[in-house]
Amino acid sequence: MKRIIALTCFAALLLAGCGKTGNSSSSSESGSTTTEPVSTTAASAEDTTAAEITTTEAASTTDESKTEADTTKEPDGMVSAGGRMDMYPAVYQAEVKRVFDETAAENNGMASIEYALRDLDVDGIPELILKYGTCEADFRIHIYRFDEECELQDLGVFGGGHTSFCYDENTGNFVLLWGHMGSASIMYNVWENGTLKQTDHYDFTLDEQNPSYDAVLEEKGIKHMEFVGAYTIDSNSGIKSYFQHGDGTSEEFDGLYLDYIC
Structure with missing residues (x-):
C-alpha cells in the first residue's frame, strides 16, 4: 500500500513538471x-x-x-509690364472698332476716324489717341490709357476738328497742330498727374513770312506722327482705311485697318 502511495506521488511530481514546461x-x-x-x-x-x-x-x-x-502678377493685383504689353493691342483694337461702328450707326453709315499710338506717360505701354466723328465740324479727340490693372481709361476730350497729331522732336512730347483758313496754333502737351495737359501754344498765320504749315513746323522742330485713318460715307459703302506715314507717304486698305495696333 505504501508503495502504491509513493508511486502516485512520484507521478504527480512528473505531471507538475510537465505543466511548468508548458508555461515556459x-x-x-x-x-x-x-x-x-x-x-x-x-x-x-x-x-x-x-x-x-x-x-x-x-x-x-x-x-x-x-x-x-x-x-505675371505684381503686388496689389497689378499685372506685370510684360503681361500688359501682350494684352493692350486687343483692347485698343476693340475700342477703335466700337467707336467706329457706333459713329456709323448713329449717322446713317457715315463715320470717320484717325488713331495713333504714343507712350505719353513713358511706362512702356503706348496710349491710344483717337479722333472720330463725321467731319471736321464734329471731330473729337479722346486719349485712352491701359492702366496697371489692365483697365481701359478714357482720359477725356483733348481736341477736335482741323487738327493733326504731331510731336516735339526736342522733347518727345505730344503736340497737336490746329489749322483752319490760314490761322494755326501749335499746342504743346505734357503728361502730368496721370493725364495729358496743355502747357503752351504758338499761334501763327499763313502769309509771306509763313507760307505753309510745314515750314513753321520745321522751324519749331515739330514732326508729324504716323497714324491710321478710316472712313465710310453711308451704310451701303464699304470701309476704306489708309496708313499715313510720318514722311508723308501712305498705304490704302479695304476694311477697318487695325493691324497697326500690335
Missing part, C-alpha cells in the same frame, strides 16, 4: 509577440519619412507655381 513555452510565444510592435514602429517611421518627402515635393511644386505666378 507560452512565455516564449508571448516574447515573440512583443517583437511585432517594433516592426510596426519601423513601418510607421518609413511611412512618416515617405509622407515628409511627399509633403516636401508638394511644397516645392507649390513654390514653383507661386514663382511662375509671380512673374
Whole structure:
C-alpha cells in the first residue's frame, strides 16, 4: 500500500513538471509577440519619412507655381509690364472698332476716324489717341490709357476738328497742330498727374513770312506722327482705311485697318 502511495506521488511530481514546461513555452510565444510592435514602429517611421518627402515635393511644386505666378502678377493685383504689353493691342483694337461702328450707326453709315499710338506717360505701354466723328465740324479727340490693372481709361476730350497729331522732336512730347483758313496754333502737351495737359501754344498765320504749315513746323522742330485713318460715307459703302506715314507717304486698305495696333 505504501508503495502504491509513493508511486502516485512520484507521478504527480512528473505531471507538475510537465505543466511548468508548458508555461515556459507560452512565455516564449508571448516574447515573440512583443517583437511585432517594433516592426510596426519601423513601418510607421518609413511611412512618416515617405509622407515628409511627399509633403516636401508638394511644397516645392507649390513654390514653383507661386514663382511662375509671380512673374505675371505684381503686388496689389497689378499685372506685370510684360503681361500688359501682350494684352493692350486687343483692347485698343476693340475700342477703335466700337467707336467706329457706333459713329456709323448713329449717322446713317457715315463715320470717320484717325488713331495713333504714343507712350505719353513713358511706362512702356503706348496710349491710344483717337479722333472720330463725321467731319471736321464734329471731330473729337479722346486719349485712352491701359492702366496697371489692365483697365481701359478714357482720359477725356483733348481736341477736335482741323487738327493733326504731331510731336516735339526736342522733347518727345505730344503736340497737336490746329489749322483752319490760314490761322494755326501749335499746342504743346505734357503728361502730368496721370493725364495729358496743355502747357503752351504758338499761334501763327499763313502769309509771306509763313507760307505753309510745314515750314513753321520745321522751324519749331515739330514732326508729324504716323497714324491710321478710316472712313465710310453711308451704310451701303464699304470701309476704306489708309496708313499715313510720318514722311508723308501712305498705304490704302479695304476694311477697318487695325493691324497697326500690335
